[in-house]
Amino acid sequence: MARKLAAGNWKMNGAAASLAEIEALAKAHPDPTCDVLICPPATLLSRLSDRASGTAIQSGGQDCHAAVSGAHTGDISAQMIADAGGSHVIVGHSERRADHGETDADIVAKAQAVWGADLVAVICVGETLAEREAGQTINIVAAQLAGSIPDGATGDTTVIAYEPVWAIGTGKVPTLEEIAEVHADIRARLTARFGPAGADMLILYGGSVKPSNADEIFGVPDVDGALVGGASLKAEDFGGIIAALERA
Numbered sequence: 001m002a003r004k005l006a007a008g009n010w011k012m013n014g015a016a017a018s019l020a021e022i023e024a025l026a027k028a029h030p031d032p033t034c035d036v037l038i039c040p041p042a043t044l045l046s047r048l049s050d051r052a053s054g055t056a057i058q059s060g061g062q063d064c065h066a067a068v069s070g071a072h073t074g075d076i077s078a079q080m081i082a083d084a085g086g087s088h089v090i091v092g093h094s095e096r097r098a099d100h101g102e103t104d105a106d107i108v109a110k111a112q113a114v115w116g117a118d119l120v121a122v123i124c125v126g127e128t129l130a131e132r133e134a135g136q137t138i139n140i141v142a143a144q145l146a147g148s149i150p151d152g153a154t155g156d157t158t159v160i161a162y163e164p165v166w167a168i169g170t171g172k173v174p175t176l177e178e179i180a181e182v183h184a185d186i187r188a189r190l191t192a193r194f195g196p197a198g199a200d201m202l203i204l205y206g207g208s209v210k211p212s213n214a215d216e217i218f219g220v221p222d223v224d225g226a227l228v229g230g231a232s233l234k235a236e237d238f239g240g241i242i243a244a245l246e247r248a
């Protein structure tokens, strides 16, 4: 299996001044034993990649279009993210699914586009609060996995992020038992579908991960890292999460 991954998703946050956080992070973690990824807004990607070059920090996109190029005003392609120095692209984040009506089929097409640019797709799944309260978590996540991951996925091309929608940006986190149940089910489904490649795929947990809860979350079986929003914006907070993943 690949090294564990601490992935930061800056969402629609950050300007040129935020690049100082990259320098602080690189200084505090010059040689981490896990992989470290920051996905800034597209406007910062190329500058961030330049600042991170020669450090252990990788950079990536938060979304991409399924096509390589063309008349798609406002969109960017996976090739453009690669050209800007990115190594990964998040696809199917619940905010994209909710705000832009992205379907599982859209996410398959985007993940294939990411692979086409020789980048790694970070494919997100997760249930809403209503779905959890209705006892549908496992079914919903299973359907999203089946529908959002293209055939042929491997641990080299694909990372899965389990992010309960109700835990994102809310400070609410599932119990460790709840995280364990979903991650074990995801692992079983990945292995059933992709064989040894499914056993190799990283499964990240995302949703209100902070330095103060990272150790216990990283102690859950089949949690191979985190996708972090709010706590990835400051080097000190994200550094605390990296340190926890190194201890795990």
Ligand code: PGA
Residues within 6 Å of the ligand: 009, 163, 167, 168, 169, 170, 171, 206, 207, 208, 209, 227, 228, 229, 230, 231
């Ligand atoms: P959060 O966001 O860490 O701010 O909850 C996680 C995510 O959406 O990836």
